[in-house]
Amino acid sequence: MADSIYADYPPNLSAAQQEYLVTTIKDWAIQNGLAVRPAPTALPANADPNRVLATNAPVTIFPSPFPGSCFEEAKALQTIYNQLYAAITCNEDWLGKIIEDLVDVDDFVANLWKTHLEVKKEGYVQNLSLGLFRSDYMAHVNSNGPPSLKQVEFNTISSSFGGLSALVRSLHEELLTSPSGSPISYPPHPLFDSNLPPENTAVETLSGGLAAAHTAYGSSKSSPALPLCILFVVQEGERNLFDQLALSKRLSQVHKIPVFRLPSNRILDDTLIPSSNPSRPLVYKPPHSPDTAFEVTTVYLRAYYAPDEYKSSRDWEARTHMERSAAIKCPTVLNQLSGCKKIQQVLAEPTGPDHLTSFMKDISPALIERLRETFAPQYDLSTDGQGRELALNPETAMKHVLKPQREGGGNNIYKSEIPGFLRSIPEKDWKGWVLMELINPAPNATNVALRNDGEVLRGNVISELGVYGTILWNADGNILHNDQGGWLLRTKGKEVNEGGVAAGFSSLDSILLY
Amino acid sequence: MADSIYADYPPNLSAAQQEYLVTTIKDWAIQNGLAVRPAPTALPANADPNRVLATNAPVTIFPSPFPGSCFEEAKALQTIYNQLYAAITCNEDWLGKIIEDLVDVDDFVANLWKTHLEVKKEGYVQNLSLGLFRSDYMAHVNSNGPPSLKQVEFNTISSSFGGLSALVRSLHEELLTSPSGSPISYPPHPLFDSNLPPENTAVETLSGGLAAAHTAYGSSKSSPALPLCILFVVQEGERNLFDQLALSKRLSQVHKIPVFRLPSNRILDDTLIPSSNPSRPLVYKPPHSPDTAFEVTTVYLRAYYAPDEYKSSRDWEARTHMERSAAIKCPTVLNQLSGCKKIQQVLAEPTGPDHLTSFMKDISPALIERLRETFAPQYDLSTDGQGRELALNPETAMKHVLKPQREGGGNNIYKSEIPGFLRSIPEKDWKGWVLMELINPAPNATNVALRNDGEVLRGNVISELGVYGTILWNADGNILHNDQGGWLLRTKGKEVNEGGVAAGFSSLDSILLY
Structure with missing residues (x-):
């Protein structure tokens, strides 16, 4: 089936059909915020001195077929995965043993671990942790039997594309159903008959997790009390900001929670922890309103996930500063470390101790086996x-x-x-x-991508499904909020083995289940 | 009051405040479709070969104060104005006499009139007309007494910016109220206290008018019957398309009406009137779906309003082709002609016949006087x-x-x-x-504009209020739908006497009533 579904998919496009779809998608993307800032290097020098320009995010023109059984299984397992990574983060001994073994080959892991030890020495003042996770999979083609779900990696920091992915789903849904009553945006294809991409609640789920942390933080620890906020720590010059803004918009409009964006290089300038306050509230002083101060309930990291973001000791100082504060971190340093590839290897080692069962004593053996089945x-x-x-x-x-x-x-x-x-x-x-x-994805999967420079590429592709989850837990392992919802399909040209979506080498996609 | 309100408005901005507002607005604009395509001439050659880039529409950073009495009066008079221009359009004798006098000084008017006569000779097959109007005003400062509402012009074709204007109102509202509970996006100012821009239903009103026409068209006149659609006739390479897409989005999503965009140069290629059908349905054949045909209920012109758009006789042929069809035109040639400056002059001539009363016999004299008061x-x-x-x-x-x-x-x-x-x-x-x-606008009105290239300009400004209305009537003067709703505030730097918003010389604004 995985092979045969692509025999005539996606349908061929005449020049007029392709032009219609490309024009419609380019315009829809800007109208609806399915956008990115172009790379400065993609424009002639001085073309955009004030950085006002935007373009469509790279997207596939068609949704990609994906096995319904794999999709449902990924969703069914997400809260269990949330729980597993919360439990790993709580088990400092187990985690530390693996991490310490990496210290001499991975200075980034070494510095993160050092940050944890430093804060531990002083003593943590916040025992809640928030995870906004994304578990990435492929549908693995088996020679006999249906495709099976195999995990590619599990992300515990800066899990991105929830905001844009929900928009791609809406885009493809609109193309599948428009115009109303006589849908002709796509050429006809049997897979399109009464078939829509499954709902995508990534924005609701991820912002729901942040809101749960904000509420769990409780009242201000400052005296006098300060208004509370969530802080999005972001990269300077972030090009994927519209993905992030989808979450902050919902937090502001639905949850009525103040959200500020703070570039990581401004953390030490614009936040402080009053030395006189043993509760160590993280106080944010917006430069645009110098007489105002907010207390940060939750630090959401969309930065500081990669080694090259730590340009000097000042960055490590900033990371430590947040870690030792009373703000709930999404994620903590330990939770970030739990997402190491090495940890995933240890869990997926076919022989050796049964770590899964020891981490999830309250989960049925059958469910644990299903989770283990997703490991390559x-x-x-x-x-x-x-x-x-x-x-x-x-x-x-x-x-x-x-x-x-x-x-x-x-x-x-x-x-x-x-x-x-x-x-x-x-x-x-x-x-x-x-x-x-x-992992063996369908060998003949094909799609057409619209890059963010407007070029159209058709060819063999590999798709990765990401499923979002969020969990809030305390250091004793008690879970206050555990939810899943929303997904990402990221589709890459087959010649590309690595590469970020925003760089234009891969595209945001959606799903038609089969 | 008109003078004094600007004594300390808008508040001064520190560098950090301005940076915060500019960044927030630039990003909000792209996230929410408050966007335009940049002029190709504003970018280096080959910077954007596939025309994917977009930028924020030019907007003011602050909403502008506007006298509440003038705003309410403009809204109160809009359906009367709708009725006036419908009545003028119905009175071919009266209109023709004025138009024929212009024929030797205005070849554009001459050609429009010729188009009407040509179709009249063959016989019109559609007796319904749709108007999507915008009446533009200034608040005129009187030396004694409150400011009064004075009309600058009345637009009967391609009344634009309804879609973007509603978004600017949302932008300013969000800045006035965010973050929730502790609004600090703007520096404090008494005018901001418990004050929000009035609601702006431009998109609902304008698309409501188009939907009313679509419904009034009735069933297909083709045999076999065809699915029905609305056609947006647009300029090739339109840069203000997101304004238009706000209307088509609502027609598609709320009214469930198929909408297609057709560049004016494609009319004769992609539409036809079957010669065998005396009802003359306008049939649209989408190039991207060659086996499908739609019957056009309503032609919405966002093109063909200016002389330079008629590059050859083929354009006049296309205009005539639409005019003679059974589609309801928004507007008809006659309705476009009713919007001539000369007509407005005749209505506003202080001495001479009382045209207003003869056109609006069912309107009370008091209301007619209020309308007349808006004439300079x-x-x-x-x-x-x-x-x-x-x-x-x-x-x-x-x-x-x-x-x-x-x-x-x-x-x-x-x-x-x-x-x-x-x-x-x-x-x-x-x-x-x-x-x-x-007309004398407040001499010391000031605002700060963010251009679509990201430059920030502060200075004296002049604002024009536009109020939207829509009316559907038949050739006998019977009115089927008459509605008003939504507004535009367009604010120009004082040194600029003319210029379109999209060109960056003037900005979209919103209103704080006082």
């Missing part, structure tokens, strides 16, 4: 054993990918290149890499 | 009389403006320049000009 086998390379055997044997290497543990630590290494690559680096660095069995 | 005196220059005396006398000329009857016929001539200008052109051409008593 992953192997440790730090010592002799199955991982090294599979990686160094040219025949078994063909079924694997080598992923750097370190964010920004290099590109993935595929198949036949694995043995040679490993032999080209010192053996002591092998533990910085994780070996993962390849 | 306007004079004919075709013959000797009061107009010529006022224009040629340097002293009285100082209180007047000379406006070309012809759209695109040149710039307005002001005050001391009037006598010399008139003497520099042949006397036979004087009837192509209208003399109008100057």
